Amino acid sequence: MKILYPIFLLFFCVFFKAQQKQYQLIDVENNKKTTVKDSVSAVKFLDSLSQNSYYFTQVKNVKKEGNVTSIYFVKGKNFNEANITIPAEAAKLSKLKTEFFTKNLDSLKKEISEKYRNQGFAFNRVKSKFTGIKNNIPQVEISVVEGNQRKIDAFVIKGYEKVPTRFIKNLEKEFKGKTYDDRNLVAINQSLQNHPFVLLDKPPQTLFTKDSTQVFLFLRKKRSNSFDGVIGFGNDKTNKFTFNGSLNVNFRNMFNRFETVNVFWQRNPDKGQTFDLQADIPYLFKSNVGTNINVNIFRQDSTYATVKFLPSIYLHLSSRQKLGLRGRFESSAIIDTLYTQGKDFTKQGIGVWYEFTEPSEVGLFLYKTRIRGEADYISTNYNKENATVTQNNFLFSAERNFHISGNNYLNLRGETALLNSKNEFAANELLRFGGWNSFRGFNENSLYADLYYYGTAEYRYLVGEQAFFDVFGQYGEFNNKSLNLKPKIYSFGLGFNFVLPIGLMSFQISNGNEFGNPIKFGDTKIHWGILSRF
Template identity: 85%
Template sequence: MKISCSILLLLFCVLFKAQQKNYQLIDVENNQKTVVKDSLSAVKFLDSLSQNNYFFTEVKKVEKKENITEIYFHKGKNFNQAQVTVPAEVATFSQLKTEFFTKNVDSLKKTINEKYRNQGYAFNRVKSKFSGMKNSIPQIEISVIKGNQRKIDAFVIKGYEKVPVRFIKNLKKEFQGKRYDDKNLVAINQSLQNHPFLLLDKPPQTLFTKDSTQVFLFLRKKKSNSFDGVIGFGNDKTNKFTFNGSLNINFRNIFNRFETVNVFWQRNPDKGQTFDLQTDIPYLFKSNLGTNINVNIYRQDSTFATVKFLPSIYLHLSSRQKIGIRGRFETSAIIDTLYTQGKDFTKQGIGLWYEFTEPSEIGLFLHKTKIRAEADYISTNYSKENASVIQNNFLFSAERNFHIAGNNYLNLRGETALLNSKNEFVANELLRFGGWNSFRGFNENSIYANLYYYTTAEYRYLVGEQAFFDVFGQYGEFNNKSLQLKPKIYSFGLGFNFVLPIGLMSFQLSNGSEFGNSIKFADTKIHWGILSRF
């Protein structure tokens, strides 16, 4: 019974298929054949030729052979130059005249189509109608079927779906309800490119339905934990060759909350050591509020030790901007009783800070733009003298990578800081800079100042996506009021960075001096480092 039913079903399908008509359109110029399923499709095909500047398409003959209908046609000449008439609404929208001559009808239709697309009319159709010849020039009427204006209605997360709820809400706040156009799609893509915690497996995809436009984001959790080790070689103040270095370990997004725990240790050639512990949680209670808690300990051999505690709370202004308020608690103690340049003190204060970060399209660069500004109001108490003073601390830094041409890039960076007060500062409360991450031709944290600024210009040549070479120069000035020093300094050097299986390796040679003093080869600094992500 089953076999009989199967045979009957097969015969029915064959007979049904045999009864279907087949339409073949044949170009008489080249005998090119186009097969369509029905007469309506055949009419649409011939109409499309007239829409593509074959205004004199002519059907030569029609032949029927059993269930096959053969339509022979001649396209005629392709007229891409024409006198065009455009409706007033379309002309105003596209910033065109209502009547003009064009040498390229195809390009004109594409331009009008793109203008409508950029206003959210994703499915607009630009039609052309041939209305005759005048002085051997085709007369064309352009019309536009706009369709519905599309807006971004929703985001759908695929792949890595454990992203913070507030992150998705911020994405919706920034883009949901905006026009669906290429500009906003590029902005969405850029906002996620080189994100510290996310990877885009492919560009955003779109699902159109009758009533909605949904943007699909295919995300993957990024390997964002990192180990950054730097080894440095150079001479200390006594011209003795010494070893120094730093370790920087970041644990990021372990709990899928975009959180960060950073542990940093550094030893400089002059026996100073820094330990820094920082915790950052960006979305507290699923809100745009975040918190950052920083503990910093600095010990200068057996001379003095300083501890800072900086608790902070901040607001996400956007995906790239933060503004925060912080407390500042600091204490410093003199260990060596013979050390007279420093004093025991405690500080309490409050401060404001702002940060802007723009990701880089180049994976080897940490960011494209970064700006940081800080201002603190501090009350300082010198315990042994039983004296209190008010101080202000300011810092501003900015960095930007510029694309010159081809594989050539220019990195510009500047930083300035000021510790301001009516009284004289003691050595253990002064600002410290110099080294790998600031003024590279000098030892780590070897320059003490109450005011400093410096600028860096670095030329980078990119070799594919695996390496870049750099040459840099730096200029700076600082003021040490207590020692009455106000020198001008400079540094220069070169290096290279390239990707290994274990991470990004950096190697750099640098040297620097004060203007008026000669460069000494013995002062050359060598730094070698590895940045590994896991």
């Protein structure tokens, strides 16, 4: 009996299944069959046709043979295809004719509604009215109920509410009174994307009332303090293997005023050391005026030392642009009396500068675009010679990240600087460049010039949001009148950057030389760095 029980159960299931009813829906026009499990599913299928613009679907016949019920139907005309008539104003806004044929009425209505929404009519309604059939084509009239036009009236900060008052006023200055549309919402989102001090927890949201439109920004204070350390390996001028490196510490927004205090120290292989202290306060007295104070000390072993003091005041032209006026006070003293290439001097001057920054959508890149220009008028006094001359100092740099396709990016960067005067420059007042952040493949600040320019092309391959690899090449020229040098130089290399729990790690291998000289393996420079935020 125990053996017969499962056989009986299997027979019962097969028999029950055979007794179940089936419903077949057959399209008369193309004889296409659709099988459903019950009558409720058959009704839902027929209803779905009317919801997809087959409004005149008709059941022509129903046949029942055993457990199979066959339903024959005709979909009729698809009313999503129609001859359209729309008002002249809607036609002008949508760049359409007032009468035309469309194969997708639903899509057309969405397109017209989108056009009105982009004009601030957030609650517009696009209506369609069936007026008959002509030449077997449905005739439809479209009308638009615009509603009230909406404009951005105010911003409401939620979450991190201790942002500077001027920060909110600048947002209102840029967007208040503008049409409430997707384009301006995207612009608001982009203006806060990768902001140095705040994060958007979620996209901007909107509260509509009868008389106002308020945009809510859900902000969070960003961990913006940073520690940036770089260790370099390479040979000095005597081909002796040496270590060099830099430390860069930023204390930012500790008092919720978007302020920055930056401390930088660097040692190059030729025993030169740089100490730089900079303080920046962007909104003085809740205004759009900011101040930047910079003290820079450079000492070349026991040969000479130079001190610069650069007080600056600037105006925020927009959230991305600054225009500044600065003073320049500089003093240099020769320590080694046997060093005849340098001179004791003091400088006083005034200058202007401009800066534009655009944040990057890629968190691993510092900027999408950065442009900086400087111009200084300087009076220089050579102490021992009791001579005073005027000089001009110019600098221009630009950087841009281009998205090629997929994970491929191209970083282009260029920089040029000029120190201009009728007199011959001393070695300790020349421009210095070269190294990790300028012309790679050369030691830090090892190139001296009164004029230089160079360009960098760097291919970057992004690996997710955690790492990218890069290959770069550089070309440059510089002029040193005192030594009668005008070399053409190059550098090349590769590296990788990836995110660790402690921060962003960078590793770079580079080599460079003057055109015409052979590449030397001993001139290879290796840099390893870590950028950590806290």
